[in-house]
Amino acid sequence: MSSPAFREFESRFLDAYWHQYPSAAITIGYGRYYEDLVIPDSISFRKNIAFSDKWLDSLRSTTFDSLDDNSKISYLIIENQLLSDKWYADTLKSQEWNPAQYNLSNECYYLLTQPYAPLDSRLRTLSQHLSHSADYYSAALHTIQIPTNEQTELAIKQNQGGLDVFGSSMLDSITHSGLSAAEKDTIGRRVATTVEAIRNYCSGLQKILSAKDAKFRDFRLGKELYNRKFVYDLVTSFTPQEIFDRSMADKTIYHNEMFGLAVTLWPKYCAGLKKPADSLDLINTVIEKISLHHAKPADVMDTLKQQVHELEYFIVTRKLFKYDTNSNLKVRAMPAYMSGFALANAEFIPPYQKQGITYFNIDDVTKYPPAKAESVLREYNNYSLQFLTIHEAMPGHCLQGIYSNNHAPDIVKSVFQNGTMIEGWAVYAETMMLENGWGNHSPEMQLIHDKWKLRELCNVIIDYGLHCLNYSKSDITALLKKEAFQTDAQVEEKYHRAVVSQVQLCSYYSGMLEVMKLREDYKKKKGDQYDLEDFHEKFLSYGSAPVKYIREMMMK
Numbered sequence: 152m153s154s155p156a157f158r159e160f161e162s163r164f165l166d167a168y169w170h171q172y173p174s175a176a177i178t179i180g181y182g183r184y185y186e187d188l189v190i191p192d193s194i195s196f197r198k199n200i201a202f203s204d205k206w207l208d209s210l211r212s213t214t215f216d217s218l219d220d221n222s223k224i225s226y227l228i229i230e231n232q233l234l235s236d237k238w239y240a241d242t243l244k245s246q247e248w249n250p251a252q253y254n255l256s257n258e259c260y261y262l263l264t265q266p267y268a269p270l271d272s273r274l275r276t277l278s279q280h281l282s283h284s285a286d287y288y289s290a291a292l293h294t295i296q297i298p299t300n301e302q303t304e305l306a307i308k309q310n311q312g313g314l315d316v317f318g319s320s321m322l323d324s325i326t327h328s329g330l331s332a333a334e335k336d337t338i339g340r341r342v343a344t345t346v347e348a349i350r351n352y353c354s355g356l357q358k359i360l361s362a363k364d365a366k367f368r369d370f371r372l373g374k375e376l377y378n379r380k381f382v383y384d385l386v387t388s389f390t391p392q393e394i395f396d397r398s399m400a401d402k403t404i405y406h407n408e409m410f411g412l413a414v415t416l417w418p419k420y421c422a423g424l425k426k427p428a429d430s431l432d433l434i435n436t437v438i439e440k441i442s443l444h445h446a447k448p449a450d451v452m453d454t455l456k457q458q459v460h461e462l463e464y465f466i467v468t469r470k471l472f473k474y475d476t477n478s479n480l481k482v483r484a485m486p487a488y489m490s491g492f493a494l495a496n497a498e499f500i501p502p503y504q505k506q507g508i509t510y511f512n513i514d515d516v517t518k519y520p521p522a523k524a525e526s527v528l529r530e531y532n533n534y535s536l537q538f539l540t541i542h543e544a545m546p547g548h549c550l551q552g553i554y555s556n557n558h559a560p561d562i563v564k565s566v567f568q569n570g571t572m573i574e575g576w577a578v579y580a581e582t583m584m585l586e587n588g589w590g591n592h593s594p595e596m597q598l599i600h601d602k603w604k605l606r607e608l609c610n611v612i613i614d615y616g617l618h619c620l621n622y623s624k625s626d627i628t629a630l631l632k633k634e635a636f637q638t639d640a641q642v643e644e645k646y647h648r649a650v651v652s653q654v655q656l657c658s659y660y661s662g663m664l665e666v667m668k669l670r671e672d673y674k675k676k677k678g679d680q681y682d683l684e685d686f687h688e689k690f691l692s693y694g695s696a697p698v699k700y701i702r703e704m705m706m707k
């Protein structure tokens with residue numbers, strides 16, 4: 152198959168793919184099949200497996216070697232996606248043990264709020280989409296065999312939280328729309344049925360939880376499934392054992408560096424205090440003092456806005472990027488439905504939509520209870536807050552998202568985004584900015600930077616430790632508190648996240664190491680011609696493809 156023929160194959164494949172997975176089509180903004188809702192019964196999972204087999208056959212009838220480089224990468228991404236879908240359905244079988252994977256609120260929120268079409272037409276689509284919601288939830292309950300306790304609790308919490316989507320603002324939109332009375336009546340009934348179906352689903356799950364002879368699956372994935380999931384989800388050149396060993400070794404390196412910095416900073420922050428004998432306690436004492444310097448709740452938004460501007464100016468004037476400062480990036484208050492989880496996050500334009508605004512969302516800290524606000528702001532103190540802006544916005548997620556939309560050579564690399572590349576990039580950005588003089592090489596910035604690295608590498612240690620090495624909760628608590636300087640609340644949150652997710656926590660540190668290694672090798676290859684701006688522009692021109700594929704292109 153020639154490369155143009157392959158591109159034709161690609162668009163046929165993608166259309167078939169979104170038809171097969173219509174809920175995913177909604178979240179990436181494809182614009183078709185939104186009215187479809189797949190009922191998650193055993194037949195649907197068998198159909199997904201058959202879909203993978205069929206398209207793997209057609210894909211593999213292509214002669215890989217005849218393709219151009221760009222198509223080769225797309226080939227590998229599509230192959231990984233199909234193999235992964237098949238493996239999820241026939242081997243991992245999370246549909247049988249993870250009740251949290253059934254939830255309609257997110258896609259319905261998208262239909263209601265994304266301006267891809269006029270409201271009336273979106274409401275008609277929503278009405279269609281919800282016409283079998285009761286079947287959806289009863290099939291889900293039927294498909295679940297032996298769930299994990301933790302994911303069952305999560306499913307109840309998330310589905311109950313999702314009821315908001317079907318609340319007053321949806322009903323208002325319907326009332327004020329241009330739909331006919333009959334249409335309004337139909338969609339009104341379907342929304343009511345959906346709310347009831349969600350409640351029934353939650354009470355069904357509650358029954359499972361409280362049954363006297365309740366049997367639950369262990370949330371630990373175990374080495375065999377974990378290793379496989381790692382391959383499909385991360386698409387990295389590391390094995391789990393390698394990244395775990397590397398994280399353990401790097402932890403010691405960061406501790407040593409931090410000890411030196413803490414000793415330097417001691418007189419400035421801790422004069423008159425008794426020096427702890429234990430080096431980790433000494434580091435912690437200095438970090439705690441530094442953390443008292445933080446923004447007031449009411450100033451967080453303005454501070455972050457200002458930082459984004461300063462960072463944009465910095466990366467352009469220091470020739471780190473050819474970034475267009477007129478890009479459509481907006482710093483705004485976080486929408487209510489995502490509030491309460493993180494202080495800030497990046498929100499990308501759905502890949503097919505192309506046009507639109509990339510958001511840097513900031514939570515309203517003035518609405519937090521005072522104790523929580525204080526604790527969050529100490530964590531995101533004056534130094535740490537800068538890394539948050541670098542990671543989430545500039546030149547981390549928001550910048551990368553903008554490049555991915557503008558420059559990705561084709562849509563495959565945007566719709567099947569590689570999370571390891573995305574998180575690895577943002578984590579790389581933290582270190583790269585410091586190397587290039589952001590923060591004027593102050594020891595405070597370096598110390599807090601190192602704390603961020605510890606958090607990222609401990610993500611690997613606790614994830615692998617929990618799912619493959621039988622780490623207990625107290626092992627993890629001790630590690631995060633003592634060796635990564637985390638608060639009780641952060642430890643609790645991270646432990647819970649590691650329990651209900653698997654592998655994803657490894658993406659940050661693995662991805663960063665891959666970007667760093669590629670930069671080092673690219674520098675060697677280019678010799679005198681090497682230029683950091685050139686490296687960044689090239690690296691980001693391949694869309695959100697796995698770093699190991701970008702590497703093949705850049706190192707040719």
Ligand code: ZN
Pocket residue numbers: 443445525
């Ligand atoms: Zn304070």
Ligand code: ZN
Pocket residue numbers: 542543548574577
């Ligand atoms: Zn991130």
